[in-house]
Amino acid sequence: MELKKLIIGSVVVSPPLILAPMAGITNGPFRRVCRLGGAGSSSTEMISAKALKHGDRRTREMADFAREEHPVAAQIFGRDPEEMALAAAFLEDRGADIIDINMGCPVKKVLKSGSGVQLMREPDRASAIVSRVVRSISVPVTVKIRLGWTDDESNYIRLGKILQDEGASAVTLHPRTRTQGFSGRARWECIGHLKESLTIPVLGSGDVVDAGGVKEMFRITGCDAVMIGRGALGKPWIFRQISSDLEWTGETVDTAWCRDLMAIHISLLLEAFPGRRSVGQLRKHLAWYTKGYPNGSSFRREVNRIDDPGEIVKMAEAFLGLEGKSLSIQ
């Protein structure tokens, strides 16, 4: 299959395989390790425009970008156009290559604040946000949406056109409704319908976990790039694996290199989350890394009992065969 680059404004994404935004997961260390693992670009977790405005320290930490992780899209959520524009300008200043606006999150807390997929029910507000953000910054603005609130209220094509008219440089569609959450099948054919209706690039997101899925999503939808979220959990090398399987590159993926990536990831987590703050992140990612390993469940049980990062790292070194990879404890 031919390799086509995705171009959004002046940003080139190659291969057109993008790490999807995932709250609590796509922090700096995971973005860096996925870029090393072959992702064409990455996305931050969703960042609250309101919290940024109030100078919340932890939220501001989400806006730290390392040189190696570019191109990176910073995703913001909120409902006030002015607040969203301020957040976008702040993130542009911090080095974000793209500002992505979240209009797809179905989580209760986000809906309560009137943002996420709620904005799909308020096209005028959605359009005001995009227009205001586009006019405030010089990097491209993209928007991530779902099919709509329910099947009866499915308005992704109408909204997509509005967003395009307001200056969005690309739209990502996760083809499920709010009611569906993450259940049921992602309706890839809808990505194709959106692609036919817009002139800007359309990115597809949902249920892609291997090269076969990437090939099929491109074939069914004609989309410009594929996002991978859950498929990258415990497998940040999935992007290079897919590029290799599709013969886009001659690079191969072997166990030694996967171990290197795991070791780098652990080191980056320890650096980004000093002391006991790393424990939650270590537990989470080690659980994904050890999925399917013989004795993996007893390892995970043990790790969940321990709250000393040094001990957890020692156990991980032994279990995953990472000895000698210099995992540094800060």
Ligand SMILES: Cc1cc2nc3c(=O)[nH]c(=O)nc-3n(C[C@H](O)[C@H](O)[C@H](O)COP(=O)(O)O)c2cc1C
């Ligand atoms: C744990 C988790 C957190 C997510 N957080 C976000 C988010 O912050 N912003 C967003 O636009 N989508 C978010 N998503 C949706 C993903 O970006 C993606 O669209 C969805 O998971 C479908 O793709 P997948 O099947 O490749 O995971 C999240 C998904 C998961 C599983």
